[in-house]
Amino acid sequence: MLKRQITLKDIAKELDVSISTVSKALKNSDEISRDTKEKVQAFAKLYNYKPNNIAISLKNKRTKNIGVIVPDIVHYFFTTVVRGIENFANEKGYNVIVCLSNESFDKEVINMEMLANGSIDGFIMSLSAGTEKNNDFNHLREVTDQGIPLVLFDRVTNEIECDKVVIDDTLGAYLATKKLLEEGRKKIALLTTEDFFSVSRNRNLGYKKALEDFGMELNPDHVLKLPYMDIDEERISSFLKRVSPDGVLSANEIFGIYGMRVLQKLGFEVPKDVSVIGFTDGLLAKHANPPVTAVAQHGEKMGELAAKMLIERVENDYDVPNYQTKILEPTLIERDSTNN
C-alpha cells in the first residue's frame, strides 16, 4: 500500500552514481558536472523526490517544529494567539504542533514530555489552570534545564526564567474600570476568576486601583471570583441579582456576555441602567446585543511575537540568555454596552 518515497539511494542506484554525488547534484553543488547534475535533477523531478524531513532532523538536530501547549482552543483569545504563532512560524518554515492541556496539570505535563524528546525545537505555552493552582512548575524547569527554548505567554509565572509575552492586564482592567467610573457608575461589579490565575490577579488589581484613584474603595461584596472559566449560571445570576450593579467589569469574555444577559432578563437596560465591559475582544463581544465594549488583548500579535522570540532563540545559540518579558498594551474597544 504505502509506496515508499524515493530516496537518494534509489536515485544513486538507478543512475549508477554514488549517493553523495546525488546529494550534491540536487543541491546544485559546483563540485558536480553540469551533465551529472542535469541527469540527477531530471530523474529526481520525474520520480518526485522529496528529501525526508525526519532524516534531516536527525542529522541537523533541528526539527523545524514548534510545540504549542494551550489550555484550550475554544476561547477566542487562545485561538487568535495560535493563529499568530502559525502565521509567523509557517513564514519561517516551521510547523506548529498544537497540544491542548485542557486546563489540566497532568495533561500539560504529559504533552510536554511527549514533545520534549526531540520532536520540537522549542515550546510556546500558556499555563493551565491546574498548573497555576498547583503552583508546580517542575515540568517547565526540566525543559529549560535541558536547554530547550521556552516562551510563556499570557498565563506566565515568575518561577521560571524564560522569555515571556503578556499584556498589561492591570492597565487593561484599570482602563475599563476608569471608563465606567467616568460614566458616573457607582456600583461596579467585577466578574472574575480566583487569584491563582496570574491574569486574574492583575486584572483584579487594576479594578481596585481605578476605584481607589476615584476615591472609592473596593467592596468585596461587589466581586465574584469563580474557580474556573466555565459559566456557573447559578452563582453569576444570584450575585448580579444581589448586587444590582450599574456597571460590570468581566475579567473574561464569557462571564461578561452571560452576565449581561442575566441583567437584561432582570429588566436592566444596557447601557442605560448598567454598562458592561469585558476582557477579550472576541466574536462573542462583537456580536452580542448590544455589542460589548471590550479590552482587546491583541492575541494574534502576541502569538507572532512569541513565535518570533522563540525562533530567535532556536536559531541563535546565545550563551548569555538575557531573557525578555514583552508587555503589550491593551486597548479599550468601545461599543454599545457603554455610553460614549
Add this chain to the structure above:
Amino acid sequence: MLKRQITLKDIAKELDVSISTVSKALKNSDEISRDTKEKVQAFAKLYNYKPNNIAISLKNKRTKNIGVIVPDIVHYFFTTVVRGIENFANEKGYNVIVCLSNESFDKEVINMEMLANGSIDGFIMSLSAGTEKNNDFNHLREVTDQGIPLVLFDRVTNEIECDKVVIDDTLGAYLATKKLLEEGRKKIALLTTEDFFSVSRNRNLGYKKALEDFGMELNPDHVLKLPYMDIDEERISSFLKRVSPDGVLSANEIFGIYGMRVLQKLGFEVPKDVSVIGFTDGLLAKHANPPVTAVAQHGEKMGELAAKMLIERVENDYDVPNYQTKILEPTLIERDSTNN
C-alpha cells in the same frame, strides 16, 4: 547552552558496556542480566535519559504525528473538531500538527507539502474555500498516491478516494426548515454561501426540499448566497430589509447571529415576528440574545471519528483500501429564537 540530551552511546561509554546492551537493558529485555539491567536503568533514570523520537521515527518510518489542515480555527466548528482529533490522537500516543490554510488554496498546498515529506503518518483535513472554488485536488491526489492515509471531514470532495466523515447537511437544513414551516412561517430567508462549498450546496438543497415537501417552492429572492464566510454587513442587511422574512435559516453560525441583530434593529421581535435557526451549535448561538436554535454538527465527535479512522489506516497496512464515508446525524437544538 543546549545541554545535549543523554544518549544510549553516552550511557554505554559511561558504564563500559555496548550500546545494544544498554538498549536492551532499558527495554527490560530478558536477554540481559538482572545486574546489568539495574545498573543501566538506574543510570538512565539518574541522568534523565529519554529516547530520541526523531531517531525512532527514522528507524520505524512512523512519526506518531498526525497532520491536520483546517481552513481556520476561529469558527467554533473547526475548533471543536480539532479538539476531538487531539483528544483521540493523544490518547493513542499521537501528536497533532495543526496547519491553517486560511481558506487559501496556496497555503493548503504549501502546508501539505511541508508535512508530506515524512513529518506525519497521515492527514486529516477539511478543504479550504480556495480549493473548493478551484476544484483542483492534485495536492490531495499526490498524497494519496504516495500511500499516505488521508481522512477528509466536513468539506469533502468526490474527486478523491479516501476515508471521509461528514454530517448529513441536507438533513440538517431540512430539519431546520421544517421546524420553521411547522411554526407556520411563510417567508423563510436563507443566508448561505455559494454552491461551490460542498456543505452549502447540501444545506441549500435541504432547505429547498423542505419547502417543496410543504407544498411551497423555493423563491430565489429569498436566498442570499455570499462568496465567503465573512460577514458582508451591507449585503446581509439590505437583503433582510428587502425580504422582511418571518423565518431565517443560516447555513453558518455567524450569518445567523448577525442577521438576527439586523432584524432586531429593524424592529422585528424574535421569535414573535421572525424565527431564526443557524448551523453550528456554538458559543455565539448559545449566548446570543435570545439564544439561537441551532443545527448541531457534533464537531468533537467528528474529530474523534476522523482520528480513529486515520489511525486505523496508519497502523494497519490494508492492501484493499475499502474507503468509508461516515455520515453523522445532525441534531436540532431548540432555543428561544424559535417557538416551541
Add this chain to the structure above:
DNA sequence: TTGTAGGCGTTATCAG
C-alpha cells in the same frame, strides 16, 4: 569531478 566513510540515535539480527 566523483566516491568513500562516518555519523546523527535507535533498533534488530546474528555471532560470540
Add this chain to the structure above:
DNA sequence: CTGATAACGCCTACAA
C-alpha cells in the same frame, strides 16, 4: 548474557 554490525535517509569532510 553481551556485543558487533547494519540499517533507517541524509549530509559532509576527505580521499581519489
